Amino acid sequence: MLVITRDGGRSEAISELLGQEEVLTQTLPAPAESGSDKEIDTLFVDVESLLGRNKSINKALDKLWASYPSAAIVVMADEEQTKLAVDAVKAGAFDYLTHPIEKEELGLIVDKVRESDVLHSELDYLRGQFWSEDSLEYVDTRSKAMRDVFVKIRQVAGTRTTVLLTGETGTGKSLIAKLTHAHSNRRDMPFISVHCGAIPDTLVESELFGHERGAFTGAVRRKLGKFELAHGGTIFLDEIGTVSQSVQVKLLHTLQERVIQRVGGESDIPVDVRIIAATNEDMGQLCEEGKFRKDLFYRLNVFPVRIPSLRERQEDLPRLCEVFIKQFNGLLNTEIKGIHPQVLDTLFDYEWPGNVRELENVIERACILETGDILMADSFPPDLLDSQGDVVTSPVKTSLPLKEARQITVDRFERQYLASLLEQCGGVIRETARRAGITTRQLNKLMNRHGLERRSFRKKNR
Template structure:
């Protein structure tokens, strides 16, 4: 027989709950947090009904109580058990906060048997639906991709639903999102769940190849096509035949290259540089960009017809700051990978580090998070990543971005000047972090010339080397 656990010092209420499950579940009861956790770790319970006071233990309850941390030991023991919080009428707000932190639902004293039935049936229905969704999801996703699609973010769930829809088709996909959001990972995910999964996945970083070489790199060249072309070379489109080609930073290609790419998308053919043979392009195109292509079209720097050819099925990846609920999952994923590579056994992150992560704006997104975790992993000697292994700036980032203190002894003009300088410096630092200290790209994002940017950096004492 399945079991439920009731943690409450109110014996009449315990009996009321117990009677609701007679013949269906065996009910155990405890009266303190330690006994509750001890029972829970030794035996699997379908439901845990826990008094809010017992859940908090010795902690004083208020709107800032970290209920997620208080619930964590239960999830670690049995992640699928449902937790129902019991609270008095005057503590409903705290009970709601516990539900927001991850508890299944709450009940108020005095316990109403009808409410117990309603809450448990609702939780059963949501569990059943989640099981069905998990089953369907697991049938679609390759087993080694399940780690990559773990998410608690509604935004990312919508992204993965789009991937499931488009992956089996031949449609061109345009992935948009800030630098470091995982556009390359998503492109590989689409390829691996397509009908072309057994063929090549070829990635081309358009922004890293000089304009003069990009055509040859993509389409190949014949012997003697230009100085230095001593033999025929196959381009990426030819190598990717039957598979997928991923064109990253598509917004950086020149107008002449845009015309050639448009031809491939329209006619599905291309020619090697210096050649006359027309070659069929049996390849799926996935493009990615961290710039607004539509705005570039309006400014005349990107062809509108090419944009519409690429934008058949757009997928927008949210920045990390909009999916902070995934921070623990991402960190856990990075730690598992690093443990495999380096043989350490680091299994957790200090709560203060996670708190700092949640307050940080993550201009470099997932890539920045991964780099920070890897650096800390190398330095750490304990089983937990401690604050000392992370840059001190991470813990002062919130303070450095606090509102500018008002000084009424200053004139309005002086106060305005100081405020502008503070915001200007923070803005430049965020952009330089995003572009890893690259002056040209930072200047382009800021809408100034590289020379103007150098002057601004000099004025604020900012060095590009600090952001690489």
Template structure:
């Protein structure tokens, strides 16, 4: 932290700051905001001292945030110190609340410059030391994954670090797209099983009739089509880790066998009599309320208690908005590595819009949106033109009614159900009731599609009538 940019029209302000900091800092002076931004586009400075008059003529919280935004958009961690006349101390305090690090008053006093600079440097040093100590607990390849400014996500990573070295069963709870699979791999990589197999099973994507065979294997002749013996995922995993996503979709028969594996580490292949010992650790994930399912009888209570030994709730992307700019930059870097197109920035208006969007598809939706924008963009930064209009206009609605008199969880559930119902009807209508084609377009298994159709009382026959006569 050795470079300072002073933005002030007061002739002696830069001189006082230069004399206060001596040769420890490289100090540059700009006469106005535009000149300063041009300088910053060429080189990063650690601390900016800026006259408050360059922010706005109207010093509301909103305008001060907008004044600070161009600097933070270029360098999110840059430290801003506002300089204000004595009569504008209240506005200077507002600027600190809006994102500035501290403030000084005119006339600028060398001793105050030293104190403010030292406080900023000490805080940065302490943050770096804490980050270093925290990162010492993670392997190098995991450092990017565990980057977060969100307190809830920091707690998630703390729990993962604590449980990873143990044999304890972990239940990851969160909406689709929050990264449950990534976190499961993180647990495996920081366990004493890291050199063993990590087997991932998407339970919801496997037909009911094949789930048991997929997990536990089968003997030759166990059922029609079983022409040879097959090893299941638990047998293949050996002493590694088996990650079971959408655990709430498995059948009652599979639930019984899972309970035995979790209790005793034992199972048998379908159609087999010999008992096989499993040393695999189970990490399960769900986007459903397993507690509610166990209460209404659709999921075994004893299995729920076995899975719920160490639950970790993962916040949605909309609940960790402070991490969205980092994710967007991460996905942009990823696209550049894959395509060498040379897009190296994101327009500030896009960043703000991304932070305000509700993200029903979570991190996966953000990644897809960045990829689409990257393909369409022809300039060196991602501009608003290559993103959907609804990202910038919150008044553009999905057309689904929201009952604000309900509790948030209930209102959200109702909107999701209305959306799913409408979505399924449109997909089935477009494909004239063809189940295979509809499930393929929806990105779900035919079994999942059938379950959703049953849930919402949708019959494929209603859409088959749309087929033209032979």
């Protein structure tokens, strides 16, 4: 960390508040190089030192970033300079503090910087030179569970290893299969998707392996199966747990020998196909019940990847909503800007049995019904929302450490409290701050933290 200020006493005060020996301080008339070999992750700078002789905040920030490209810049200002500090944040600074600086507030800023650094470093690792530009929107996640999924996909994509995707219906197994293929060395070859559960049992063999003319009634000509069509590429077998025992035997043979035999045929046909299978069933239980061959399961389960449910990745719910709104704005020619914060809070309390697919369908419906530019409660199914608008206690997340679980609960309560109060005050900041017992500056900071915008609460949006 580096502190740049005109007042040496302020530098010492910040160093003392942080209690860190590695805090570097400089008393400078203007930003300059630190002369240190240590990488600067956070830069605290007074407004006077930031501007110096520059009249443009943007240029002053650019000059700092030229010297400290990886630093998060926190601007310090006296009360009468708050507007300049806010302008700096709008121009790209991480946050601002006002003198005199309190230890608790300073600690919160430092924690936020570290959390942001962790998220960015993990996302940069995921992106690297690996993910294609079209895929960045999908791998951008705040969920550790989903980041773990993408790390696994990155590891296995370049191989020909068989992958088994598991997870509830609607979690995005098909999307993950496509991402795996798109980032493999087979990306220029076919990707063939087969929904095994949607094909009648009598036709599954023919669909997968093809048939010869006259193999059965109605087989008037030879037909190539999905495995032949996918030669050189990838075949995605969705709902693999639904296939019959006879198909399981042929699949096992194909996996072992890399050959197929058409229905009614006698010769083996070599196929070079990468297999990705998916299921929402407990395959171990199916094997125990004798409904699925264990030897085939072992062949398919070489590289298992479990896709978490939407309930397990609630951190991504706001971002997914934004993605779907953007998607349907293009498809439906609408201009929806977002979801009312109280509605979004209520969506957090819904169980989402249909997962991401259900969320997508709900957003599509809301975009069609909404007459304004913010998705309101009336555009959503009634059983999805809490009609009383009260804070709903969510199930305790015992899978998380106490500290993380507590923080999630506090954040959600804080956001819902502020959203309700802003709603009652029609988005008037001064009145909302007065009723909350905080300053308007504190309210603005909390609104930024929780993604709340005043325009969402103005009376005209009701």
